[in-house]
Amino acid sequence: MKKIFILFSFIISTNICYSQNSKLKTEIETLKKDNSLQHATWSICVMNTKKDSALIEYNSNISVVPASTMKVVTTAAALSILGSDFKFETKLQYDGTFDTITGILNGNLYILGGGDPTLESQYFKDKKDSTSILEKWAIILKAKGIKSIQGAVIGDASAFEDNMIPANWIWADMGNYFGAGACGLTYHDNKYSAFFKSGAAGTETFITSIEPTIGELLLVNHVTAGGNDDNAFIYGSPYSNYRTVSGTIPSNKTNYEVEGAIPDPALFCAQEMTRALKNAGITVAKNATTVRAEKDFEATNKTTSSYKKLEYDVKKRADFYTHYSPTLDKIVYWTNIKSLNLYAEHLLKFIAYKKTGLGSTNAGTDIVTNFWKTKGVDVSGFFMNDGSGLARANVITTKIQTQILRIMSSDKNFTSFFNSLPIAGKSGSMGSLCEGTFAENNMRAKTGYITRARGYTGYVKNRKGELLCFSVLANNYECSPTEMKLKLEKLLVAIAECE
Numbered sequence: 001m002k003k004i005f006i007l008f009s010f011i012i013s014t015n016i017c018y019s020q021n022s023k024l025k026t027e028i029e030t031l032k033k034d035n036s037l038q039h040a041t042w043s044i045c046v047m048n049t050k051k052d053s054a055l056i057e058y059n060s061n062i063s064v065v066p067a068s069t070m071k072v073v074t075t076a077a078a079l080s081i082l083g084s085d086f087k088f089e090t091k092l093q094y095d096g097t098f099d100t101i102t103g104i105l106n107g108n109l110y111i112l113g114g115g116d117p118t119l120e121s122q123y124f125k126d127k128k129d130s131t132s133i134l135e136k137w138a139i140i141l142k143a144k145g146i147k148s149i150q151g152a153v154i155g156d157a158s159a160f161e162d163n164m165i166p167a168n169w170i171w172a173d174m175g176n177y178f179g180a181g182a183c184g185l186t187y188h189d190n191k192y193s194a195f196f197k198s199g200a201a202g203t204e205t206f207i208t209s210i211e212p213t214i215g216e217l218l219l220v221n222h223v224t225a226g227g228n229d230d231n232a233f234i235y236g237s238p239y240s241n242y243r244t245v246s247g248t249i250p251s252n253k254t255n256y257e258v259e260g261a262i263p264d265p266a267l268f269c270a271q272e273m274t275r276a277l278k279n280a281g282i283t284v285a286k287n288a289t290t291v292r293a294e295k296d297f298e299a300t301n302k303t304t305s306s307y308k309k310l311e312y313d314v315k316k317r318a319d320f321y322t323h324y325s326p327t328l329d330k331i332v333y334w335t336n337i338k339s340l341n342l343y344a345e346h347l348l349k350f351i352a353y354k355k356t357g358l359g360s361t362n363a364g365t366d367i368v369t370n371f372w373k374t375k376g377v378d379v380s381g382f383f384m385n386d387g388s389g390l391a392r393a394n395v396i397t398t399k400i401q402t403q404i405l406r407i408m409s410s411d412k413n414f415t416s417f418f419n420s421l422p423i424a425g426k427s428g429s430m431g432s433l434c435e436g437t438f439a440e441n442n443m444r445a446k447t448g449y450i451t452r453a454r455g456y457t458g459y460v461k462n463r464k465g466e467l468l469c470f471s472v473l474a475n476n477y478e479c480s481p482t483e484m485k486l487k488l489e490k491l492l493v494a495i496a497e498c499e
Contacts (some may be wrong), residue, residue, distance in 0.1 A: 024494035036479035045398035049409040063395035067448030070389030079413040088116035088325035095311035103147030113185025117346040138280040152286035155266030157184030160359035168391035175234035177259035182345035187269035198225040222246040234260040329416035336420040341388035348387030398471035405469035439496035
């Protein structure tokens with residue numbers, strides 16, 4: 001009798017397991033027959049974090065474009081390599097001599113960037129505190145007795161490569177805020193806001209202001225009124241002040257905001273620091289510049305810099321002050337919850353800087369790829385071209401993503417990583433998904449979307465309380481982005497029911 005009961009129990013539990021997983025299998029079969037996916041490539045992989053085998057998979061070894069789900073690869077690696085408590089450093093340094101009696105600095109003041117993406121970032125700015133970080137630094141320097149700087153304020157972004165933009169980003173992205181490049185000295189999220197006034201549909205618009213003021217920025221406006229969304233795109237390359245903006249914004253708007261990428265963040269930071277010093281009563285003899293600009297000047301003119309005391313070797317400078325960023329767990333939180341391309345690219349380049357002494361995209365992608373390989377991930381079919389997923393040249397398999405998530409679940413920094421992922425029905429880009437289902441307030445996932453590519457990668461607890469990891473990616477579908485979102489949402493809900 002006991003044997004019969006055990007067998008009966010086994011049959012029931014097996015049927016329940018099959019029933020739960022068959023819901024996902026049904027959704028997969030439905031998508032296989034979907035006409036809007038007949039030319040598409042899509043993939044799914046679901047694993048139990050305690051087992052190195054797939055519960056459910058389809059096309060899991062096919063390489064597909066991950067869009068912003070690439071950020072889980074970058075942020076997980078950053079936390080594991082650097083640690084949740086890591087902080088970036090930015091230093092105020094000087095060359096020449098500082099006379100503590102007269103308060104005169106016979107030399108230049110340097111802002112040595114350490115790859116910190118958070119300087120004056122809106123995500124770490126206390127809205128009740130109107131004093132900028134640079135104004136606070138000026139107060140600190142004044143307290144140290146500085147009254148006059150005979151040289152210039154010089155932005156030093158040499159921790160990272162001069163090329164801020166990954167090679168495979170497209171022209172339509174890089175002039176806009178979401179295409180702002182990672183600079184060794186990033187400031188104000190490397191973005192500015194252009195405010196527009198629009199009239200009737202089809203009429204021209206007018207730029208009423210640009211905030212903050214960016215040096216000699218020239219923004220040529222070709223935007224017209226029309227449509228219901230922001231379809232204005234800013235075009236321009238790094239270090240060039242010439243920008244054009246075209247497309248449409250909604251009709252009859254006042255102070256309609258369109259955000260663009262600052263051409264030279266290190267120079268902008270140095271200029272703003274110069275302004276802050278002067279406002280604090282500290283005179284500065286020369287105009288702000290950057291180490292990159294002075295090196296370019298020397299290379300072009302085959303002569304020495306106009307700033308004769310310029311000290312390129314940071315070890316030969318003296319330190320005035322060191323600023324520390326918030327901890328990495330907080331930075332990763334904002335990277336994933338708001339899908340911040342800039343932050344992700346900073347993390348990738350800093351990993352390269354830590355390992356090689358120069359933060360470059362190519363070195364960063366190689367290091368991160370090899371890092372996961374050494375952790376036991378089969379990286380066949382993985383080609384990483386940036387840290388954020390903005391490049392369509394990125395491809396990965398859903399199996400690789402779930403393997404990374406499974407391995408990360410036993411990392412000592414897992415809690416920081418897990419807490420950074422948006423919650424279904426509650427937060428971030430998952431806020432409108434899976435409402436009223438078992439996945440709501442249970443599933444955490446990084447979403448991704450660029451043209452004709454959408455995906456979801458993350459974790460969910462099943463009804464047994466077991467932690468599952470999953471990845472769902474789809475490319476080149478023929479339906480609208482919203483329709484594809486709804487199709488994949490059904491998969492997400494079914495994943496939560498898996499056992």
